[in-house]
Amino acid sequence: xxxxxxxxxxxxxxxxxxxxxxxxxxxxxxxxxxxxxxxxxxxxxxxxxxxxxxxxxxxxxxxxxxxxxxxxxxxxxxxxxxxxxxxxxxxxxxxxxxxxxxxxxxxxxxxxxxxxxxxxxxxxxxxxxxxxxxxxxxxxxxxxxxxxxxxxxxxxxxxxxxxxxxxxxxxxxxxxxxxxxxxxxxxxxxxxxxxxxxxxxxxxxxxxxxxxxxxxxxxxxxxxxxxxxxxxxxxxxxxxxxxxxxxxxxxxxxxxxxxxxxxxxxxxxxxxxxxxxxxxxxxxxxxxxxxxxxxxxxxxxxxxxxxxxxxxxx
Amino acid sequence: xxxxxxxxxxxxxxxxxxxxxxxxxxxxxxxxxxxxxxxxxxxxxxxxxxxxxxxxxxxxxxxxxxxxxxxxxxxxxxxxxxxxxxxxxxxxxxxxxxxxxxxxxxxxxxxxxxxxxxxxxxxxxxxxxxxxxxxxxxxxxxxxxxxxxxxxxxxxxxxxxxxxxxxxxxxxxxxxxxxxxxxxxxxxxxxxxxxxxxxxxxxxxxxxxxxxxxxxxxxxxxxxxxxxxxxxxxxxxxxxxxxxxxx
Numbered sequence: 438x439x440x441x442x443x444x445x446x447x448x449x450x451x452x453x454x455x456x457x458x459x460x461x462x463x464x465x466x467x468x469x470x471x472x473x474x475x476x477x478x479x480x481x482x483x484x485x486x487x488x489x490x491x492x493x494x495x496x497x498x499x500x501x502x503x504x505x506x507x508x509x510x511x512x513x514x515x516x517x518x519x520x521x522x523x524x525x526x527x528x529x530x531x532x533x534x535x536x537x538x539x540x541x542x543x544x545x546x547x548x549x550x551x552x553x554x555x556x557x558x559x560x561x562x563x564x565x566x567x568x569x570x571x572x573x574x575x576x577x578x579x580x581x582x583x584x585x586x587x588x589x590x591x592x593x594x595x596x597x598x599x600x601x602x603x604x605x606x607x608x609x610x611x612x613x614x615x616x617x618x619x620x621x622x623x624x625x626x627x628x629x630x631x632x633x634x635x636x637x638x639x640x641x642x643x644x645x646x647x648x649x650x651x652x653x654x655x656x657x658x659x660x661x662x663x664x665x666x667x668x669x670x671x672x673x674x675x676x677x678x679x680x681x682x683x684x685x686x687x688x689x690x691x692x693x694x695x696x697x698x699x700x701x702x703x704x705x706x707x708x709x710x711x712x713x714x715x716x717x718x719x720x721x722x723x724x725x726x727x728x729x730x731x732x733x734x735x736x737x738x739x740x741x742x743x744x745x746x747x748x749x750x751x
Numbered sequence: 752x753x754x755x756x757x758x759x760x761x762x763x764x765x766x767x768x769x770x771x772x773x774x775x776x777x778x779x780x781x782x783x784x785x786x787x788x789x790x791x792x793x794x795x796x797x798x799x800x801x802x803x804x805x806x807x808x809x810x811x812x813x814x815x816x817x818x819x820x821x822x823x824x825x826x827x828x829x830x831x832x833x834x835x836x837x838x839x840x841x842x843x844x845x846x847x848x849x850x851x852x853x854x855x856x857x858x859x860x861x862x863x864x865x866x867x868x869x870x871x872x873x874x875x876x877x878x879x880x881x882x883x884x885x886x887x888x889x890x891x892x893x894x895x896x897x898x899x900x901x902x903x904x905x906x907x908x909x910x911x912x913x914x915x916x917x918x919x920x921x922x923x924x925x926x927x928x929x930x931x932x933x934x935x936x937x938x939x940x941x942x943x944x945x946x947x948x949x950x951x952x953x954x955x956x957x958x959x960x961x962x963x964x965x966x967x968x969x970x971x972x973x974x975x976x977x978x979x980x981x982x983x984x985x986x987x988x989x990x991x992x993x994x995x996x997x998x
Contacts, residue, residue: 447949448858448948449859449946450784450859450946450947451946452949454784454785456783456787458781458783458787460779463793467796467797468800470797471797471836472800474835475836475839478838478839479828479831479835480831486820486827486830486886487888488888489887490889490892523908531904533905538904538906539903539904539905539908542908542910546909546912642915642916643917643918644915645912645915648892649914652896660889661893673897673898676890681838686876703904705900705903708901709901716869716873719869722852722857723862729857732853738950738952741791742786742789
């Protein structure tokens with residue numbers, strides 16, 4: 438067929454011969470088939486439901502991690518404490534070339550990690566005279582002293598065997614060891630979630646602070662990696678167990694597995710930028726020269742429209 | 752109602768507008784162009800059917816509340832049907848999308864049909880994603896704490912907080928299903944308005960044209976009779992009324 442003829446190929450479906458086609462019957466059969474298939478898959482494979490990690494579970498499984506995380510929150514060295522927007526001003530956030538989208542969006546979900554995750558819960562819990570005295574010392578101290586105590590203690594925990602607080606060498610830690618141990622006690626008692634989510638409100642439907650604290654520790658990630666859910670294990674699109682998860686996110690997850698995204702400090706911004714461009718490209722295919730003609734050259738359409746209804750000469 | 756009486760009537764205007772958009776005979780036609788004869792066409796309706804199942808199972812889950820399915824065997828089964836209907840929905844929708852790509856289904860002023868299909872896909876991604884965040888289990892904890900970084904880096908997380916389970920649940924059960932529903936409705940309306948896109952190579956499909964040589968089945972040795980037509984009888988004298996002809 439010539440190029441001229443192709444360019445003039447009719448695109449109005451109403452010019453073509455028709456044949457009987459029962460749309461309602463087709464839909465009814467499709468609905469029945471999909472219903473049966475769904476019920477079958479649900480009955481045979483069920484669905485995953487690994488219980489949410491509780492702070493108590495974390496404290497029992499890895500108490501040293503809880504203490505180290507609490508000390509890190511006080512020192513301002515955890516992921517959340519040093520995050521930047523939308524939680525705080527601790528960093529400028531990720532860049533997409535010259536664009537600072539993260540910073541420009543602003544601190545709309547303010548989280549003071551030390552106050553919200555450690556000092557606030559301990560103050561509300563009223564954990565006895567020793568903790569009360571430690572809180573008074575902490576609150577009365579200048580920021581520089583707090584920073585020095587907490588950083589010293591975090592470093593000492595890192596140097597101790599298995600991060601064991603009992604093995605920490607003596608040092609200038611101020612009230613931080615007492616506060617960190619008190620945080621562990623709240624977690625072990627099973628009351629930390631409540632203090633993090635419903636301390637200031639009766640109805641707790643926003644666990645942002647609790648999730649940030651959990652993610653600041655290493656227990657959540659260790660548990661996820663054991664289930665092959667790590668970021669470098671295509672974790673975003675997987676879910677627990679042998680379930681398909683979200684395979685439709687494969688392209689988004691793919692970029693995180695390769696360089697330069699896998700090693701970039703701006704990986705999230707770069708991947709989102711790239712996916713935005715690709716998504717826009719998908720939507721605009723009909724108007725992109727070359728791309729819009731690709732199907733004609735690929736020829737797959739011949740597998741779809743392979744049975745002309747007109748006989749030769751008909 | 753006379754033309755004079757109809758003038759100024761909002762109801763009549765809306766009726767005329769709807770009739771111009773999709774003429775009555777085109778809403779549910781009982782005939783289709785003869786080239787609509789491939790299994791690939793089934794995947795559009797399969798994705799619609801599975802979308803209905805997603806909505807139905809989601810509504811049942813809604814009745815019990817966000818954590819009901821953790822403690823109730825029937826609730827867990829309903830959750831399983833919700834999960835698998837979503838998996839089937841995406842599987843059929845992606846096949847449908849690829850099929851339409853290979854057909855270059857945007858031809859003939861069908862660009863908006865393609866765009867609404869793409870938007871339905873992206874809207875479904877967001878809806879499914881918020882569903883994973885609303886499970887109130889370990890998956891929700893892990894996925895939300897991982898996903899926050901991408902959304903925050905793009906400046907979206909400041910407004911769409913994936914760590915806020917209440918916000919994500921509301922998006923999942925109201926805003927996003929409504930958005931997807933409206934887009935899918937628009938998509939279907941556009942499909943019905945413009946009809947199914949004709950073959951890229953029309954040869955053999957229009958009266959008076961010849962099927963290309965490569966389309967001819969080889970003549971079996973010793974076969975005396977010509978091959979029978981493979982399609983139901985076609986009619987060239989009947990056309991589905993077009994939006995263009997009515998407007």
